[in-house]
Amino acid sequence: MTDTPVLKTTRFTMRPLQRSDCAALFPTLNDEDQCRYLTRPAFASEEELWGWLADPTWDGRTWIAEDAGGQVAGRFVAMPGHEDGVSEIGYIVCADRQGQGVAGECTAALVDYLFNQDGHRKLTAEVDIDNTASIKLLERLGFAREAYLREHEVTHIGLRDVLLYGLLKSKLT
Structure with missing residues (x-):
């Protein structure tokens, strides 16, 4: 797997996951x-959460957004x-930081890194049909809706429709 480099935004440092981030x-x-809108229900304990965050079989990369004061934002x-x-990209912002532009600023930095440093040609995101905040964010960042997947995923809240969004590097230049 590729390393997870530190990324900088105006207000945040995006760094690899650490055990202390679980708290x-x-x-x-x-x-x-x-x-x-997660595929699974809320976590019952920090240990359960850490097992999910640090799952050795997961092949993705995680960045933790931390503000100048060292507070985790997402x-x-x-x-x-x-x-x-x-x-495919994904994100969750800490409840006490929602509505402060964290997702937009940090997702934009991640998109820039994946296209311009990591050499990606396309990024995707799957979003629950009712997750209007995430839909608006993706569209502000230039993602286009590519598919409406009906009854696509069974989650802890039932059978869900999912939208697939995509962003092409070739459309940004």
Whole structure:
């Protein structure tokens, strides 16, 4: 797997995951409302969360957004896509930081890195049909809706429709 480099934004340092990040992420990932659009329910303990975050069989990369004061603001991920040059991205912002532009700023930095440093040609994101905040973010960043996948995924809240978004590097230049 490729290393997870440190990325900088105006307000955040995006760095690799550390064990201590679990305590900062747990209040958000322990909340059913915050986990509504995850494929699994909220986590019952920090140990359970750490097992998920640090799963050795997962082949993605995690960046933790940390502000200048060292406070964790969110988790951002990139997972290998169906072929080289394609990755799927994902994100969750800590509940106490939502509405502050964390997702937009850090996802933009991740997109820039994946295209301009990592050599990707396409990025994708899957989003629950009801996750309007995530849909708006992806569209602001230039992602285009490529597919409406009906009854695509069974999650802890039931059978869900999913939108597939894509962003091509060739459309940015």
